[in-house]
Amino acid sequence: MPMPWRQLPVGVVGLGLIGGSIALDLRRRGLIVHGLVHRETTAQRARERDLVDQVSTDPGVLQGCGLVVLALPLDRLLDPDPALLAAIPPQAVVTDVGSVKQPVLDRWQALHPRFVPSHPMAGTAHAGVEAGLVDLFVGRPWVATPTADTETAALASVQDLAILLGAHWLCCPAAAHDQAVALISHLPVLVSAALLQAADRSAAASGDGLSVLVRSLASSGFADTTRVGGGNPELGTLMARANRTALLQALQGYQHCLAGLEQLVQQGEWSGLQAELSRAQQLRPGFVSPDRSAG
Amino acid sequence: MPMPWRQLPVGVVGLGLIGGSIALDLRRRGLIVHGLVHRETTAQRARERDLVDQVSTDPGVLQGCGLVVLALPLDRLLDPDPALLAAIPPQAVVTDVGSVKQPVLDRWQALHPRFVPSHPMAGTAHAGVEAGLVDLFVGRPWVATPTADTETAALASVQDLAILLGAHWLCCPAAAHDQAVALISHLPVLVSAALLQAADRSAAASGDGLSVLVRSLASSGFADTTRVGGGNPELGTLMARANRTALLQALQGYQHCLAGLEQLVQQGEWSGLQAELSRAQQLRPGFVSPDRSAG
Numbered sequence: 001m002p003m004p005w006r007q008l009p010v011g012v013v014g015l016g017l018i019g020g021s022i023a024l025d026l027r028r029r030g031l032i033v034h035g036l037v038h039r040e041t042t043a044q045r046a047r048e049r050d051l052v053d054q055v056s057t058d059p060g061v062l063q064g065c066g067l068v069v070l071a072l073p074l075d076r077l078l079d080p081d082p083a084l085l086a087a088i089p090p091q092a093v094v095t096d097v098g099s100v101k102q103p104v105l106d107r108w109q110a111l112h113p114r115f116v117p118s119h120p121m122a123g124t125a126h127a128g129v130e131a132g133l134v135d136l137f138v139g140r141p142w143v144a145t146p147t148a149d150t151e152t153a154a155l156a157s158v159q160d161l162a163i164l165l166g167a168h169w170l171c172c173p174a175a176a177h178d179q180a181v182a183l184i185s186h187l188p189v190l191v192s193a194a195l196l197q198a199a200d201r202s203a204a205a206s207g208d209g210l211s212v213l214v215r216s217l218a219s220s221g222f223a224d225t226t227r228v229g230g231g232n233p234e235l236g237t238l239m240a241r242a243n244r245t246a247l248l249q250a251l252q253g254y255q256h257c258l259a260g261l262e263q264l265v266q267q268g269e270w271s272g273l274q275a276e277l278s279r280a281q282q283l284r285p286g287f288v289s290p291d292r293s294a295g
Numbered sequence: 296m297p298m299p300w301r302q303l304p305v306g307v308v309g310l311g312l313i314g315g316s317i318a319l320d321l322r323r324r325g326l327i328v329h330g331l332v333h334r335e336t337t338a339q340r341a342r343e344r345d346l347v348d349q350v351s352t353d354p355g356v357l358q359g360c361g362l363v364v365l366a367l368p369l370d371r372l373l374d375p376d377p378a379l380l381a382a383i384p385p386q387a388v389v390t391d392v393g394s395v396k397q398p399v400l401d402r403w404q405a406l407h408p409r410f411v412p413s414h415p416m417a418g419t420a421h422a423g424v425e426a427g428l429v430d431l432f433v434g435r436p437w438v439a440t441p442t443a444d445t446e447t448a449a450l451a452s453v454q455d456l457a458i459l460l461g462a463h464w465l466c467c468p469a470a471a472h473d474q475a476v477a478l479i480s481h482l483p484v485l486v487s488a489a490l491l492q493a494a495d496r497s498a499a500a501s502g503d504g505l506s507v508l509v510r511s512l513a514s515s516g517f518a519d520t521t522r523v524g525g526g527n528p529e530l531g532t533l534m535a536r537a538n539r540t541a542l543l544q545a546l547q548g549y550q551h552c553l554a555g556l557e558q559l560v561q562q563g564e565w566s567g568l569q570a571e572l573s574r575a576q577q578l579r580p581g582f583v584s585p586d587r588s589a590g
Contacts, residue, residue: 218583
């Protein structure tokens with residue numbers, strides 16, 4: 001027998017990349033989706049793209065939903081509109097898709113008894129109501145960070161949602177999630193942005209010739225290493241803000257590692273440097289699935 | 296009238312990715328190619344792959360060549376075999392493909408009167424006698440770093456070679472080349488390797504749970520940012536060794552930029568952080584052609 005949440009409309013709050021993709025996937029599986037958006041123009045595009053069965057800027061659209069997915073940017077998730085809070089049905093299971101979990105948990109566990117903090121880890125370079133895609137979550141991690149206070153049936157509903165959409169379900173403590181994403185997602189943004197800054201500023205300090213030359217010679221390696229640093233600045237800032245403590249800790253660990261490599265170069269310890277680079281080469285396949293390992 | 300070098304066999308010393316690709320491209324254009332390799336097994340594979348017209352481990356194979364391309368690893372290029380030196384015809388134009396230019400220039404300008412330092416900037420993740428590809432250099436920069444002492448006719452021959460193979464020809468001082476590649480090629484290797492180390496060590500310091508979690512959650516952004524850091528350790532070490540001064544300078548500039556971003560996070564200056572990330576986003580297209588900009 002299907003779980004109870006599947007028999008009622010699903011409310012999706014925010015129809016950007018994540019919310020829009022969840023809505024599309026659910027509709028393709030025969031579920032009814034009600035979308036709540038901020039602006040009428042977004043509602044209009046959501047109708048044109050046929051993302052949802054109903055869409056409105058009025059939180060009343062969530063009435064009757066058995067599951068509500070909060071697919072909002074972190075700042076709006078952490079400071080929710082009172083009208084949204086008032087409109088979420090008390091009996092609905094509520095989950096979010098925020099990429100930092102401890103502050104979301106701290107805020108929402110007090111706001112709704114059936115809240116389940118979760119983070120579907122999928123993305124593309126695009127955002128907004130045009131960005132939603134079918135099958136975005138297939139094979140991707142969907143992490144929940146329940147506590148002892150999280151309702152078991154609510155957690156099971158969100159797990160059912162994740163699996164229905166083809167994701168790989170994981171549970172861990174919110175603090176561990178936030179440390180992990182600091183290391184593998186938020187730290188890389190700063191590391192990568194600093195590389196763009198360094199190439200620009202160091203070359204500029206040496207004169208126009210070098211500024212032109214670095215831009216002419218940069219190739220696929222530089223493109224790869226700077227991709228996330230050249231990404232959405234609002235998103236990068238929201239992540240840093242919401243995950244500040246874990247990010248600062250990750251930055252310290254990173255700077256220590258880089259200083260170690262610098263010292264080997266400084267002291268001309270070439271066999272030591274080669275050993276560290278060999279170790280890095282061996283580490284990478286543990287983090288990166290084979291289909292992402294090539295250039 | 297074709298330039299004189301085209302009317303004689305071309306000697307290619309080393310038939311790895313770069314040497315093998317040059318050989319294949321030249322033969323497809325009707326030129327005669329003589330390959331010199333280190334090991335008999337490599338000579339055998341070069342024959343089987345039909346990379347060259349003649350191949351030998353005996354430097355005598357270079358006899359009669361009008362152009363000799365030194366496609367050797369940097370260490371062997373900087374410390375050349377006396378038998379190779381003795382076998383290069385005195386009238387031949389000689390060029391190299393080394394990725395650091397000042398030390399190669401310092402060494403080879405004294406060794407051969409018709410030497411032209413050059414660096415075709417193309418690559419794949421592969422190396423060795425199986426790696427050579429046709430059209431590897433099409434649309435890629437081929438940088439020469441001549442001095443006032445470089446023979447004009449020899450420089451014109453190497454330019455003719457680069458253009459024949461479809462590359463984009465550039466000339467700049469060796470020191471500028473080495474500063475530029477430090478920033479856009481050698482620095483990214485260390486920046487990227489340190490990220491793998493930090494993710495591994497910081498997670499390990501927090502216990503097994505986090506070590507598993509970072510590996511489960513790492514996604515395409517982490518894969519991109521760590522690609523060059525997980526590359527060939529021998530190559531990374533050779534680059535750092537040959538370009539030590541410029542790399543250390545690039546590292547200092549980089550650490551300064553990263554510390555600036557850290558300070559913004561530390562002090563909670565979110566509008567300042569967003570401004571820096573916006574600047575990084577604006578900078579990137581200047582370095583990365585549109586076809587490499589997406590994820």
